[in-house]
Amino acid sequence: MDWRDGGLCLREDPDLFFPIGNITSGPTALQIDEAKAVCSRCPVARQCLSWAVGAGSVEGIWGGTTEGERRSMRRRAMRRQAQAAA
Template identity: 65%
Template sequence: MHWRERAACRGVDPDLFFLIGNSGPTLEQIDEAKAVCGQCPVVEQCLNWAMRMGRVEGIWGGTTEGERRAMRLRGARQSKDAVTVVA
């Protein structure tokens, strides 16, 4: 069985996870979407997929696109620092 078939968001209106804007009602929408992710048995697989895919819109693995971008940047910096320490 594919991880998506076990996702908590199956059967939930997909519009909940694809945001329009970044303030006001959208902040409430983000919280609602993340609450669904918080109950999901495959949240890690979902986040890993989104991170591998790169720029993916919407809430995936309990994170926004901006949060995933920040995670990638932190990972890139840590990798650079590790190379610098070794060198």
């Protein structure tokens, strides 16, 4: 069984996880909060986030994070790796 089969988002409108517009305010921000609330209860959230971070640039809410938040996570991980190698 693939981890995706356990995702709570399978029971939701897929559009909820792909917000369009200004993600910092208004209806889009509320939509993101709603999607993240689903992710916060999801039993496969850790696997989902790990996949999304590793996959690179992926649109939408995955593992309770936005694309921008995952980009920041990747940058922090790269900085830690560079510091460890120095």
